[in-house]
Amino acid sequence: MDIFISKINYVLYFVLFTLGFYAMMAKNNFFKKIIGMSIFQASVILFYVSMGYKKGANIPIVPESHNVDVNLFANPLPHVLMLTAIVVGVSTLAVALSLLQKIHKEYRTIEEDEVLNLMEEE
Amino acid sequence: MLEFIILLILVIFAFLSLNVKNLFTASIILGAYSFLTCVLLSKMLAVDVAFTEACVGSGVSTVLMVATLCKVGFKTKD
Amino acid sequence: MKIYYKLVAILLLFFLISLTFDFPVTGDLTSPANLNVSPYYLENSVKQTHIPNVVTTVLADYRGFDTLFETSVILTAGIALILILFKSKRQKYSFSNLPRTTKGTDLVCQNSCKLAMPLMQLFALYVIAHGHYSPGGGFQGGVILAASFIFYAISFGVPNALNRFFKNKRQMLAYLGVLIYAGVGALCVILKKKFLEYVALKDILRVSDEMAHSYGVLFVEIGVALTISIIMFACYVFLATGNSFDDENL
Incomplete structure (x- = not known):
């Protein structure tokens, strides 16, 4: 139970993951x-x-070049990868919204069961 | 401790956004979700990521969603 | 049917929670994520490039190839969106023929747009230029620039915004952004080094090794900001009007 309390933040990230996943399916x-x-x-x-957080550290902007103590700065590598991920996410959102508009133009509805019924009738 | 409270409010917002009947409300709640993600990211010392999430997530993303909703309609059955 | 979906979601949640027993505690200084390559980036980035912001260095210098293809993903998503909403009749895209409407929306919106838009654009250029010293860089500055264009389009109407910003096919500048990025890399190859190895620029610019890296990162960020700002504004225009520029709305 101790382990569970110290890792409660991971559990909540996975709850959000599952909520989003269930919403996309159901x-x-x-x-x-x-x-x-x-x-x-x-x-x-x-x-x-x-994963890039270090306790007691500061933001990854290094003011000088001599004797850099690595434990004083947060890990920059996950930040870089996540910058790419956010921007790719918004591009995917834009394309998904354009597909939604196209579906609405064609079938006049955006509910999945009505669209499937109309597709079967054609 | 603050992280835990913000994460709980995030879960509540996610659940709310998926269950309201009006799609405009859902996209505005998603904008607030994005803002809370930005606060949590800057608490975890990722200031570049927080800046990007604030611009892109609760700025452009919300505007694009509302712009589409004006064409498509706000009502939904579930 | 929904009961199956709920069951799958709950099983997935339990499976993921069972994986957390192995994860390191958040904030651990000796976790594997913090030990292998990141100390090298933190120790050597200011020595090799004279740029304090380590995230910008890693994004545009150590992992610059990644960022090139991310920019081309944004460009491709913009092209895909335009193609999805494309009308099948032959449509001439000359935006200067659109009727200039003088009535937009609210008076409050129009006046606050006149006050705020130059400040937003100035701030966007500031964020792009100061990516080396503070959080920021090409992506964030490009999105803020696009947000200023979108604000203008919301306040004054889409035809007015298109007449101002996309006259004479100015939206082709989005391609120029990716071309600048790949062009800097190709220039390094022409000067007999590897692709995107910014040390090659030191003969052209006549600066030291480290400042060549700094200038290379700056040029690359300008290319990224150009592409992103135009594509985000184009996404808004095509989504808000549904590609029918005759009947006007938001």
């Missing part, structure tokens, strides 16, 4: 699926950045 509205994708991506970003 929600009927396409826009709610896109919201689920966004929640899902934010939880993964939080998880990675939490």
